[in-house]
Amino acid sequence: MIYTVTLNPSIDYHIWLDAWREGEIQQAKKERKVAGGKGINVSKVLGILGMESRALGFAGGFTGAFIRQELEQEGIVHQFIQLEQESRINLKIKAQSETDISGVPPHIPPEALAALSRQLDQLTADDVLVLAGSLPPGVPEHFYQSILKRLGPRGVRVFLDASGKALADSLPERPFLIKPNHHELGELYGVAISTPQEAIIYGKKAWEAGARHVIVSMAGQGAVLVSDHGVYTADIPRQAPVNSIGAGDSVVAGFLYALLQGQEIEEAFRFAIATGSATALSEGFCTREKIGELIPRITITKVEG
Numbered sequence: 214m215i216y217t218v219t220l221n222p223s224i225d226y227h228i229w230l231d232a233w234r235e236g237e238i239q240q241a242k243k244e245r246k247v248a249g250g251k252g253i254n255v256s257k258v259l260g261i262l263g264m265e266s267r268a269l270g271f272a273g274g275f276t277g278a279f280i281r282q283e284l285e286q287e288g289i290v291h292q293f294i295q296l297e298q299e300s301r302i303n304l305k306i307k308a309q310s311e312t313d314i315s316g317v318p319p320h321i322p323p324e325a326l327a328a329l330s331r332q333l334d335q336l337t338a339d340d341v342l343v344l345a346g347s348l349p350p351g352v353p354e355h356f357y358q359s360i361l362k363r364l365g366p367r368g369v370r371v372f373l374d375a376s377g378k379a380l381a382d383s384l385p386e387r388p389f390l391i392k393p394n395h396h397e398l399g400e401l402y403g404v405a406i407s408t409p410q411e412a413i414i415y416g417k418k419a420w421e422a423g424a425r426h427v428i429v430s431m432a433g434q435g436a437v438l439v440s441d442h443g444v445y446t447a448d449i450p451r452q453a454p455v456n457s458i459g460a461g462d463s464v465v466a467g468f469l470y471a472l473l474q475g476q477e478i479e480e481a482f483r484f485a486i487a488t489g490s491a492t493a494l495s496e497g498f499c500t501r502e503k504i505g506e507l508i509p510r511i512t513i514t515k516v517e518g
């Protein structure tokens with residue numbers, strides 16, 4: 214079974230404005246409220262691809278009830294630990310450019326954390342675990358690292374989408390995949406990364422530090438993959454994004470799906486980037502049709518190894 218963990222899920226409240234004007238009362242043109250958070254998004258995209266997963270994490274209040282209900286409507290099995298405090302609401306404002314405002318997260322009490330750890334302790338070598346997104350208050354910064362330490366030796370493959378210290382500390386525990394974007398990878402090494410060549414240099418450092426596959430996503434510039442099988446770049450068709458929320462999560466889901474389908478690394482990377490781009494070029498998430506359209510338009514080049 215694939216398990217996705219979203220410690221800090223949200224209602225993503227997308228709102229479209231003609232233009233962002235500070236200090237004024239404005240009327241939205243359109244709005245959309247969806248269950249969000251990186252692990253949840255991975256479960257949603259796996260669902261679109263026809264692959265079952267189970268969503269874990271914490272959820273509370275009316276926002277938590279909304280999140281659970283939406284997952285049920287989409288046929289995604291979930292086992293969220295109930296919180297007394299409300300899950301957050303993240304605002305995604307689409308005007309001349311996109312602005313994200315993340316709501317205040319709930320505090321996670323120690324007993325909720327212990328309940329999640331007990332769930333994760335049931336996993337075996339047949340399972341894949343996706344740990345994705347920010348850590349709400351109450352969750353120690355080394356939480357992802359400690360999960361990797363416990364489950365890695367048991368053969369559980371862990372896909373990790375984290376940033377900052379949570380990512381840095383996890384690298385020696387050999388996560389199967391990490392997927393920083395170029396800003397997050399740059400932050401890890403105290404540099405600014407703006408080209409695929411620079412992403413390769415620092416992607417290799419993360420691989421040397423322990424991550425077995427490093428996908429550095431670079432929004433409209435495509436992505437880089439550093440792995441035991443070599444170093445690859447993915448060039449994508451240049452187009453203005455329709456929605457970039459969840460594009461990175463779609464890359465994670467696409468890579469996981471393709472590998473479990475038995476695809477070789479190069480084809481799995483192509484599929485992952487096609488899935489990310491299909492989401493970036495759609496209003497909601499990708500569709501299988503859009504992914505199929507994009508696959509032949511993605512150029513994968515083996516640059517080393």
Ligand SMILES: Nc1ncnc2c1ncn2[C@@H]1O[C@H](COP(=O)(O)OP(=O)(O)OP(=O)(O)O)[C@@H](O)[C@H]1O
Pocket residue numbers: 393394395430431432433434435436449450451452453454457458459460461462463464486487489490491493494
């Ligand atoms: N303008 C675009 N055109 C085509 N594909 C895009 C565009 N923007 C993003 N993508 C696709 O989405 C992938 C992930 O994008 P990005 O690097 O923005 O991820 P991210 O920052 O993790 O996103 P998020 O956190 O919002 O999910 C890219 O590797 C690319 O395949």
Ligand SMILES: O=P(O)(O)OC[C@@]1(O)O[C@H](CO)[C@@H](O)[C@@H]1O
Pocket residue numbers: 221223225248249250251254303315345346347348458459460461462
């Ligand atoms: O604050 P985090 O946990 O890092 O990211 C949360 C979030 O921005 O990520 C998803 C897109 O990747 C959204 O659904 C959600 O609102």
